Amino acid sequence: MEFPPEGYMPAESALPNVEIYKPIPPEEEERPELVDFTCPNCNATTAYSIAAGGLECSNCGYYEPPEHTAVGKQAEEFEFKVEVIERAAHGWGEKRTDLTCSSCQAVTTLPHGSLTHTCPFCGSSAVVQTEAKQDALRPRFLIPFSVEEAELYPKVEAWLGSSWMLPGKLQNAAKMGLFNRIYLPFWTFDSRASAAWRAEVGYVETERYFDDGEWKTRTVTKWRWETGSVQRTFDDYLITGTTHVTQAILETIRDFDMSKLVPYEPKYLAGINAQAYEIALEQAWEAGRTAMREATRKACEQDALAGEADKVRNMTVTLDFSGESWRYVLLPVYLATYNYNDETYQIVVNGQTATIGGTRPVDWAKVIAVSAVLFVPAFLLGVIGLLLPPLLCVAGLAFMAAIAGVVALLSTAWSIIDPAREKKNMLEGMNVNDVFKQL
Numbered sequence: 397m398e399f400p401p402e403g404y405m406p407a408e409s410a411l412p413n414v415e416i417y418k419p420i421p422p423e424e425e426e427r428p429e430l431v432d433f434t435c436p437n438c439n440a441t442t443a444y445s446i447a448a449g450g451l452e453c454s455n456c457g458y459y460e461p462p463e464h465t466a467v468g469k470q471a472e473e474f475e476f477k478v479e480v481i482e483r484a485a486h487g488w489g490e491k492r493t494d495l496t497c498s499s500c501q502a503v504t505t506l507p508h509g510s511l512t513h514t515c516p517f518c519g520s521s522a523v524v525q526t527e528a529k530q531d532a533l534r535p536r537f538l539i540p541f542s543v544e545e546a547e548l549y550p551k552v553e554a555w556l557g558s559s560w561m562l563p564g565k566l567q568n569a570a571k572m573g574l575f576n577r578i579y580l581p582f583w584t585f586d587s588r589a590s591a592a593w594r595a596e597v598g599y600v601e602t603e604r605y606f607d608d609g610e611w612k613t614r615t616v617t618k619w620r621w622e623t624g625s626v627q628r629t630f631d632d633y634l635i636t637g638t639t640h641v642t643q644a645i646l647e648t649i650r651d652f653d654m655s656k657l658v659p660y661e662p663k664y665l666a667g668i669n670a671q672a673y674e675i676a677l678e679q680a681w682e683a684g685r686t687a688m689r690e691a692t693r694k695a696c697e698q699d700a701l702a703g704e705a706d707k708v709r710n711m712t713v714t715l716d717f718s719g720e721s722w723r724y725v726l727l728p729v730y731l732a733t734y735n736y737n738d739e740t741y742q743i744v745v746n747g748q749t750a751t752i753g754g755t756r757p758v759d760w761a762k763v764i765a766v767s768a769v770l771f772v773p774a775f776l777l778g779v780i781g782l783l784l785p786p787l788l789c790v791a792g793l794a795f796m797a798a799i800a801g802v803v804a805l806l807s808t809a810w811s812i813i814d815p816a817r818e819k820k821n822m823l824e825g826m827n828v829n830d831v832f833k834q835l
Contacts, residue, residue: 437456438453438455449462451666462540462661488665489661493525495524497515500515502518505528516576519734535581537660537723540656548745579727581724582636583723583725585685585721587633587685588629588718589688592625597622599618599620599706602616603616633684635675636675636680637724646753681720
């Protein structure tokens with residue numbers, strides 16, 4: 397038997413020539429330093445004030461400014477190294493409460509002592525409160541809220557009435573729902589993409605040819621293989637860290653001014669909800685790299701079409717990433733949910749710029765009525781064209797135009813219901829001949 401046994405260590409012995417061993421004591425977990433938000437004047441609870449830009453006590457008027465100013469693009473970035481992640485701080489830096497929703501499984505962190513009992517993501521009251529864990533990576537930077545809640549309601553009311561396809565009573569929903577201030581997790585990525593492409597490039601030309609005893613002209617495409625290279629730099633490419641607001645919806649409100657980033661301080665979260673990342677760094681980077689790869693592919697296609705080229709096909713891209721770095725940041729968002737015809741819809745507002753995104757219902761009765769207005773006359777023209785052959789061509793064109801109009805209406809309606817649909821259609825339209833080889 398080897399000494400000391402596994403899990404034991406030498407201990408002081410009172411007897412000569414006698415070795416004593418004792419169990420190795422368990423390592424004490426390093427507990428993160430926590431701060432609270434008690435007013436030093438009156439012991440009331442302080443909270444972050446958007447108007448004042450710092451901690452403020454609503455009881456006695458005490459004000460405490462943040463310790464740091466905006467660092468923006470100078471905010472430190474981190475390499476993809478295990479030791480970098482291991483050295484990073486963990487936890488929120490303050491005592492908080494986790495609110496777990498039984499309906500959508502979202503976990504929201506609340507200020508300690510909060511009486512909130514509603515999930516900000518789906519509006520369900522089937523929630524459980526527990527003490528927040530302090531084991532996730534701590535955000536390094538955030539953008540403070542700069543839009544007051546009172547500013548949102550007229551903007552959201554206008555957004556809910558911005559299309560004739562929406563139900564007429566939908567604007568009342570803006571008055572029924574309450575907005576939740578919440579910091580959502582995001583990953584930002586920087587990278588340099590170096591791509592070499594090879595493709596068949598087509599040049600459309602007009603040529604003359606002799607047929608049936610006369611000269612005629614026709615348009616032909618002449619293809620030839622060409623190569624080229626593209627360099628792209630990605631700076632602060634945002635990937636969401638939450639799974640409870642879709643990337644497609646967040647794309648509509650991603651006009652954050654990253655120059656307003658400030659170092660993370662717990663006081664910015666005083667009185668405000670937040671969410672820890674649900675999408676880990678590795679998964680977020682894979683999503684970011686996929687998006688960067690697609691953007692680089694499009695840049696290669698544009699490079700191939702530069703000059704007099706008209707078409708491109710059979711493109712192959714060899715792509716290499718370098719200078720990769722990341723940040724974990726919190727960005728300010730207002731969330732609201734509302735019910736319409738027993739369905740729950742989500743409104744998301746940028747807490748810095750007031751840009752609005754979300755999901756809305758469609759009044760299908762209106763869409764069908766307008767479709768009928770377009771389709772019925774075209775159908776009647778088609779019948780007339782069958783009866784009067786000289787009008788057949790005109791009737792056919794009118795029928796095809798009506799079909800195209802109906803398809804456009806339905807596509808627009810679906811994009812209102814599902815903002816991710818447009819992005820999905822773009823991905824489905826990708827050239828299947830495009831091949832990526834990642835070095």
